[in-house]
Amino acid sequence: GDRIGRKAVIWVSFLGVAPFALALPHANLAWTAVLAVAIGLVMSSAFAALVVYAQEAVPGRVGMVSGVMFGLMFGISGVGAAGLGTLADRHGIEWVYQAIAFLPLLGLATALLPATRSRACPGRCC
Secondary structure, three states, rough: OOOOOOHHHHHHHHOOOHHHHHHHHHOOHHHHHHHHHHHHHHHOOOOOHHHHHHHHHOOOOHHHHHHHHHHHHHHHHHHHHHHHHHHHHHHHHHHHHHHHHHHHHHHHHHHHHHOOOOOOOOOOOO
């Protein structure tokens, strides 16, 4: 993230899982496990970049921003899992797989993220 930029890491992470996610509904059980692991590894690579990006966007509030990011990330994940479970009960798991295959394409919205400027340490770090 320091070398290529946090926004680029986020961009690659979200869009990098798109091919795997689009293939997921068409995979058998063994390939589903392989694709799920690949998706998890690529998506988790953006976790630190997202937190640092948010910290750079709101300088001076590192602790507050970290707490909000962690809370939102895990909270939205829990609500999303419950919502997907409800949808699977109503429409079937195949329908859910087809629907969520396109969610990583929402990563295109990362193009709209504002650029942040990392603050270099001016000789003394605190």
